[in-house]
Amino acid sequence: MLEFAILGFLADTRLHGYELRKRLAALTGHIRPIADGTLYPAIKRLEKAGFVTKDLEPGTVFAPRHMLTLTDAGRAELLRLLREPKEVFITDENHWFCLLAFLRLLDEPAAQAAVLKRRLKFLTTPASFFYDGDKPLRAEDIDDPFRRGVLEIARVTSRTELEWLRRTIGELEDEGEHAAVRN
Amino acid sequence: MLEFAILGFLADTRLHGYELRKRLAALTGHIRPIADGTLYPAIKRLEKAGFVTKDLEPGTVFAPRHMLTLTDAGRAELLRLLREPKEVFITDENHWFCLLAFLRLLDEPAAQAAVLKRRLKFLTTPASFFYDGDKPLRAEDIDDPFRRGVLEIARVTSRTELEWLRRTIGELEDEGEHAAVRN
DNA sequence: TCTGGATACCTCGGGTTCGAGGTATCGCCC
DNA sequence: GGGCGATACCTCGAACCCGAGGTATCCAGA
Structure with a gap:
């Protein structure tokens, strides 16, 4: 996932490690x-795998910078990871937001919609803390105010994301159809 | 964080590993x-640290179960972790929800409020993807519809949680004052 | 002048996680 | 009666991440 984000950032421009560190912090909302x-x-792993190349830019600012460039193999790997992420169900919000943040690079409405649909399926699968066995949990039934808070926050989040997903999937499919008509 | 959750589950009742696995899955919303x-x-680490004890309950169902019981040291450790979590700023939603799910065990309104206040401080620190440098990011300014989606969803989530935090902190402080009056 | 902080990179050890594999028992269905 | 799936536990290696430490340059301020 870290490696995925690095590839994502390098898709637009070449960067050095120190700059990557800052962008990664901003992306994931980390303090x-x-x-x-x-x-x-x-970075070394990606270099060894042939996904990035490193060349030294001496004395640009203070210390020499090791500029990283995405190779063709790296770009292919990035697109592959966008299309078929390692985990089918992305449970970690950081992972999911990270994937979303680079989904534009996939540049095919149908493929983008497919990714969103997998997420939609995950969010609508009744297997998480929204359910107690089969029946949906009701916030009023939870005594613990903190657990009730978790449920309330998670519900709003999930509802918001579901709305966005459905809207965006619709838009992408319209786009796909128009493209098909144009062809 | 896994160890924390195990201690949390064992605070109420003794459990065996297999049951823990199921509850952990439900707690974190994992498929x-x-x-x-x-x-x-x-579990072995916790046992070695003296936080849980294991005794075999033979032939209860099919296979013998290794029932886990929280020791006094384990309970003390759990309370310590609730009071002062390892990461001061909890960025991972799973971690945070997990902490919230067991916060009731802390059983002191002031200490509970302190934990919520730290989270509030984190959420209101302008250093995440809500900001571009110093100025707050506006959804309309983002071209990429997917990145805009991330921002929109994160904003709603964060707003919902902030409201809940402020409300709950207020309630806890009222509770604390009433307790002080009663004493 | 010297100390601290920012820029910029690197290594090492320890701890944690996953995945793949293994061992058993029991019930159910074909 | 034989295999499948659930229950229940375990080990091992590979991968990954973090923290602590190290190196070096430059600028600003005390």
Whole structure:
């Protein structure tokens, strides 16, 4: 997921590690940025896999920068990960938002809609803390005010996202049809 | 965080590993439950640390169950983790919801309010994807419909949680005052 | 002058997680 | 009666992440 985000950022422009660290922090909403001991090994992995190339830009500011460029293989990998993310059901909000943030790069309404539909399916699968066994949990039935808070917040979030998903899927499918008509 | 959740579940009742796995899945809203290779080592760690004890209950159902009981040290650790979670700023929604789900165990309105206040501070710190540098991002200014979706969903979520936090903090402080009057 | 902070990169060890595999028992259905 | 799925537990290796530490340059302020 970290590697995915790195590839995503490099899709638009070449960057160096330090700048990546800042952008990653902004993307995930983190206060504390990702640790150096996490980022630089990840870059090395991507380099070894042939997804990015590194060339040194000496003395641009203070220290020399190791500029990273996405290779063709890297771009292919990024598109593959957008199309078929490793986890079919994306439960972690950070992962999902990260995927969404780069979904534009997929550049095919039908494929984009497919990703959103998988998420829609996940959100409408009754298997989470919204249900007690088969029957849906009602906030009023929960004694614990904190657990009730979790449920209330999660419900609003989920409702908001569902509305957005349905609206956006509709728009993407319209787009796809128009494109089909144009062809 | 996994270990925290285990301690939390054991605060009310003794459980065996298999049952824990199911409850953990329900708590975090996961479709795919936590892996065995994650859960059982975690239980062993807690056992070694003296936070839980294990005694075998033979032939209850099919296979013998290793029932886990929270020790006094375990309960103390749980309360400590509720009071001062490892990460001061809890960025991961799963972590935060998990903490909230067990916050009732803390049983002191002032301490509970303190935890909520830390979260409030985190949510109101302008350093995430809500801001572009210093100025707040406006959804209309974002071209990418997917990134705009992220922002819209995150905004609603955050607004909902902020309202809940402020309301609940207020209630907890009232409770604390009444308790003070009673004493 | 010297200290702190920002820029910029790196390594190492320890801890955590996952996935794949293994071992058993029991009930159910074909 | 034989296999499948549920119950129930375990181990191992690979991967990953974090924190702590290290190196170096430059600028601003005390």
